[in-house]
Amino acid sequence: xxxxxxxxxxxxxxxxxxxxxxxxxNLQIEKDxxxxxxxxxxxxxxxxxxxPNDVNAYVEHGSADLGIVGLDLIKEQNPDVVKLKxxxxxNCKLVFAVKEDSKYKNINDxxxxxxxxxxxxxxxxxxxxxxxISADIIKLYGSIELAPIIKLxxxxxxLVATGKTLTANRLISLETILESSAILIANPVxxxxxxxxxxxx
Amino acid sequence: xxxxxxxxxxSKDWLPDEVIKQDHVKNILxxxxxxxxxxxxxxxxxxxxxxxxxxxNKLSDIAFKLIGQQGELLGLRADLTTPIxxxxxERLQNQALPFRFYYIGKVFRYHARHxxxxxxxxxxxxxxxxxxxxxxDLECLKILIDSLEKLNIKDYLVLFxxxxxxxxxxxxxxxxxxxxxxxxxQKDFIRFNSILENSNLSKNERSFWKTLVTIKGGKSAVQxxxxxxxxxxNFNLTKIFMYLNPVFELFDKKNAEIDFSLTSDxxxxxxxxxxxLTPNLGRVIGSGGRYDLLITKFxxxxxxxxxxLCVEDLLLVLEKQGKVFSTFKxxxxxxxxxxxxxxxxTITKLHRQKKHATLKLT
Numbered sequence: 001x002x003x004x005x006x007x008x009x010x011x012x013x014x015x016x017x018x019x020x021x022x023x024x025x026n027l028q029i030e031k032d033x034x035x036x037x038x039x040x041x042x043x044x045x046x047x048x049x050x051x052p053n054d055v056n057a058y059v060e061h062g063s064a065d066l067g068i069v070g071l072d073l074i075k076e077q078n079p080d081v082v083k084l085k086x087x088x089x090x091n092c093k094l095v096f097a098v099k100e101d102s103k104y105k106n107i108n109d110x111x112x113x114x115x116x117x118x119x120x121x122x123x124x125x126x127x128x129x130x131x132x133i134s135a136d137i138i139k140l141y142g143s144i145e146l147a148p149i150i151k152l153x154x155x156x157x158x159l160v161a162t163g164k165t166l167t168a169n170r171l172i173s174l175e176t177i178l179e180s181s182a183i184l185i186a187n188p189v190x191x192x193x194x195x196x197x198x199x200x201x
Numbered sequence: 202x203x204x205x206x207x208x209x210x211x212s213k214d215w216l217p218d219e220v221i222k223q224d225h226v227k228n229i230l231x232x233x234x235x236x237x238x239x240x241x242x243x244x245x246x247x248x249x250x251x252x253x254x255x256x257x258n259k260l261s262d263i264a265f266k267l268i269g270q271q272g273e274l275l276g277l278r279a280d281l282t283t284p285i286x287x288x289x290x291e292r293l294q295n296q297a298l299p300f301r302f303y304y305i306g307k308v309f310r311y312h313a314r315h316x317x318x319x320x321x322x323x324x325x326x327x328x329x330x331x332x333x334x335x336x337x338d339l340e341c342l343k344i345l346i347d348s349l350e351k352l353n354i355k356d357y358l359v360l361f362x363x364x365x366x367x368x369x370x371x372x373x374x375x376x377x378x379x380x381x382x383x384x385x386x387q388k389d390f391i392r393f394n395s396i397l398e399n400s401n402l403s404k405n406e407r408s409f410w411k412t413l414v415t416i417k418g419g420k421s422a423v424q425x426x427x428x429x430x431x432x433x434x435n436f437n438l439t440k441i442f443m444y445l446n447p448v449f450e451l452f453d454k455k456n457a458e459i460d461f462s463l464t465s466d467x468x469x470x471x472x473x474x475x476x477x478l479t480p481n482l483g484r485v486i487g488s489g490g491r492y493d494l495l496i497t498k499f500x501x502x503x504x505x506x507x508x509x510l511c512v513e514d515l516l517l518v519l520e521k522q523g524k525v526f527s528t529f530k531x532x533x534x535x536x537x538x539x540x541x542x543x544x545x546x547t548i549t550k551l552h553r554q555k556k557h558a559t560l561k562l563t
Contacts, residue, residue: 060316062483080315080484082388187483188388192460193358195417 002044003197006059006067008052011161012182015089016068019182020047023201056081056185065190066201072159072180076120082186084201090182092161094123095173099148107131107174110155117147118157127157127177145169211313211320222526223323226352226515227305230325233348234303237340239327242302244284246309250274255498256283259468263310265320277309282469282492282507285328290499298331298503305512316484319513326489326509333504334444334472334491339451341489341506345477346455352515354479355522358456360417361448361475362463365441373436377402381410386464390414405432414462419453426461448473469495477510481521486514532557 007016007027020027027038027047038047048064056079059067068087072094096107096116104110112134118124124137138153145165147153157177160166166173186198208214215223231241253261253276264279278284281304293300305325313319327344329337342359349357370378377400384393393414397407409432416425423445430436445459457475465474466488474490489508496503533551535558538544544560551558 060483080388083391086391183391189478189480189483189485191388192360192417192478193480195415199415 003066003194004046004048004064006048006050006055006064006069007038008055008068008070009049010052011092012052012068012070012090015087015182019068019087019089053077059185059187062187062189065187065194066198067185068182069185070159070180071183072120072123072178074183074185075178076122078122079185080188082188082191083183084186084191084198085184087182087184090180092159092180093173093176094120094157094159094178094180095166096127096155096157096175096177097148097160097166097171097173098155100170100172102172104174107133110135114154115152116155116157117144117153119144120157123177124157145171209320211318213319213321217529221529222516222519223512225526226512226519227325229351230348230510231303231305233344233351234327237301237344237347239301239303239344242285242288242304243306244278244281244288244304246278246307248276248278248284248287250276252276252283252287252499253279256280256286256495257467257469259466260310263312265309265311278306279310280308281306281324281326281509282328282495285330286492286496286505287499289330289503289505290496290501294501299337300330301327302330303327314484323512324509325512326487326507328505328507330496330505331503332506333493337506338473338491339447341508342448342452342457342473342475345475345487345489345508346452346457348510349477352519353522353524354515354518356456356480358458358478359452359475360458360460360463360478361473362460362465363441363444363473364465364470365472366438366461367464369436369438369441373433374402374406382464385414385462409433416462417460418458420449422459422461423449444473465490472506475508479518481518482514484514486511486518530557532559534559534561536561 007013025040025043025045027040027045029035030039036049038049048058050058052070052073055067055069056073056077058064059081060079070090074083098104110133113136114133115136115138116124117138117140119140121137121139128135138147140147144156144158147156148171149169156171159180160173184201191198250266253264260279260283265277267275267277269275285302285304289300303326305323307321308324309321311320313322327341329341345359367382377396380396381393384396397410409429412429416422416429423442427442430438448457463476466476469492470490471493472491475488476485477487478485487508487510489506491504491506493504496505533556535544535548537560548558548560
């Protein structure tokens, strides 16, 4: 296969397929594999279906030439990859949120030594340093909204697309930390060796 | 149970079979260098922190810093070019030029690489000191290509560019060219494009930059670049084109290509700079370039050029290519005779015939 592209499961999956389809690329499952690899024989392209968190690793190490990943994960993992293009789908925001009935209406109101639950520890630390709030971070891997409800944390830093999950869990955003969307990335060596091909994406 | 003590993060042991592989690479490369008249040089691992800082900010940022018993600041060398520049200025000022040196040695970095945890790596390379830009650049490139071919690295690609191309762009465009350069060195095309969109450059100038980053290749790439320059008024690069002619004459068919948007990894290059890629590894396996001002910083005004290859990466590439390395040949085991002297004589006889033999110990 000439070009290998890492495609994330989950939130960016459908958009990634639509984006590739718009380029005339149609990845199909072939029998005898566990539906983790897809092929477009006509265009000589192989797709790898991976967890969103792993796209950067596949591309950084050169196992995939290209990958589609959220800007949030690029900023969080800081991989050594070429950031080729903003694909303008999968828009979402990384927000700092507290409980709706919280007495804190602004991040400047926050007391010292609050705890923040998040998946994004690097971005959370950057936020703490930038704003000067004093906080401790609890790393969670999912269902972040639960943390303030059961008083595991005072606040959360998490991604929101529509805000429905926040509202449903009676949380309210105090500040947007990052506006994210799907980014096309490339391995730096593959980008140079296959430049003319990869620039068509 | 007794606790097993381990190596610090990012360091590793080389067991005998791995050292054999390492030697394979070292032997091939040192014989290429020696055929070209290069001589081995060694410098200390421990260096004064000032030496490190004089050399390169980028390197001193990732170097190990140590404090001596009297409180003096020391460091571990983070490259070999800097200490060789220092020794040249310190001890070799009155000798006939040029110097042709080659080295094999470890470098130490907190973050040797982005993608792995390694903190010490073997570098092997050459420095050609005391010859100004011109034929010496071609010699250096030729030795690099000889090295890659002798090692049998398949489908390698040597990409190069010249600092004067960027300097002329900085002169012509001013700060925006510096911002664009920075975006490219951070591999960020999203930022690169947004700088262009938000600039007051003319349509022609924008399209100049957008095309520039796509041009890469042999002689034809230079022609593409010349055509592209017509978009700019009074922008002259005749000198660079004169310089590039012999490069293409010699290496056009040898997987050496110019990449006009290539940025340099180190901050001390002052002429041609290049990097080595292979489709078998997702990172650059070697790099080099001209550094005419580095030795001057140590007090001796001589020009120089050199390159380095990473031994660990060369081995990874060779293994991915399916290279089979020679393995350890077990020696003949000679049983202990009551007369130990006779046993040793037997072994010595075999050794004279270049046969491997040793004691059979129970």
